[in-house]
Amino acid sequence: MTRTPACVLIVEDELPIRRFLRPAVEAAGWRLIEAETAQRALLEASQSGPDVIILDLGLPDFDGIEVVRRVREWSSVPIIILSARGQEQDKILALDAGADDYVQKPFNVGELIARIRVALRHAASQSQPSANPTIVAGDITIDLHRRVVTKGGQEVHLTPLEYKLLTTLTRHAGMVMTHRQLLREVWGPGHAEDSTYLRMFVRQLRLKLESNPTQPKHLQTEVGVGYRFVTE
Numbered sequence: 001m002t003r004t005p006a007c008v009l010i011v012e013d014e015l016p017i018r019r020f021l022r023p024a025v026e027a028a029g030w031r032l033i034e035a036e037t038a039q040r041a042l043l044e045a046s047q048s049g050p051d052v053i054i055l056d057l058g059l060p061d062f063d064g065i066e067v068v069r070r071v072r073e074w075s076s077v078p079i080i081i082l083s084a085r086g087q088e089q090d091k092i093l094a095l096d097a098g099a100d101d102y103v104q105k106p107f108n109v110g111e112l113i114a115r116i117r118v119a120l121r122h123a124a125s126q127s128q129p130s131a132n133p134t135i136v137a138g139d140i141t142i143d144l145h146r147r148v149v150t151k152g153g154q155e156v157h158l159t160p161l162e163y164k165l166l167t168t169l170t171r172h173a174g175m176v177m178t179h180r181q182l183l184r185e186v187w188g189p190g191h192a193e194d195s196t197y198l199r200m201f202v203r204q205l206r207l208k209l210e211s212n213p214t215q216p217k218h219l220q221t222e223v224g225v226g227y228r229f230v231t232e
Helices: 015-027 038-047 064-072 088-097 109-127 160-171 179-186 195-209
Strands: 007-011 031-035 052-055 079-083 101-104 134-137 140-143 148-151 176-178 219-222 226-229
Touching: 007 015, 007 038, 015 031, 015 109, 031 038, 038 052, 038 064, 052 064, 052 109, 064 079, 064 088, 079 088, 079 109, 088 101, 088 176, 088 179, 101 109, 140 160, 148 195, 160 179, 160 195, 160 226, 176 179, 179 195, 179 226, 195 219
Parallel strands: 007 031, 007 052, 052 079, 079 101
Antiparallel strands: 134 140, 140 148, 176 226, 219 226
């Protein structure tokens, strides 16, 4: 059976960047759609059914964050922001609006292609529940069915909140989650601003799971923005 190639929608008003990305996207075996404006992006997103959207924020008609908000009203398609805006607040606004990841310009095309692969894998895993709900990250194994976490074959005791925080991050493995997203999902809406509380729990998880807690390999920090769980 021939597999239909994934469709990547690139929303970028600068032609040189689109030209730069075309060969990399096509070499990965994906189909490419391009849009220069926010309005065109919304039209393509609704009509072409892309599997992932690469979205610039500085578009000529209206801001890319508004594109994220509008797409999220009806679709869960992965959205990766590709923008020259590097302020932490810009990243937080985009991610809280519903974007899945953020890559800052100037960027490494290899890293962007890797982020697209992560987004596609994440979307596929969300739509097709695994028959074997086990997550492996180095010597860490998370058995979601038995609710057991091991490191190097030895069971690790986690409190209920530590386990909920860990599994929330692993459900979005490879994607950055903002402090506010994690606090809302793990502790509830009333704790959306308690970032000090979140840092304390992440530190505890690192002490229990990371081989070197001061240089975490799996529970990574996106400075000023949030955290990302990396399996590879």
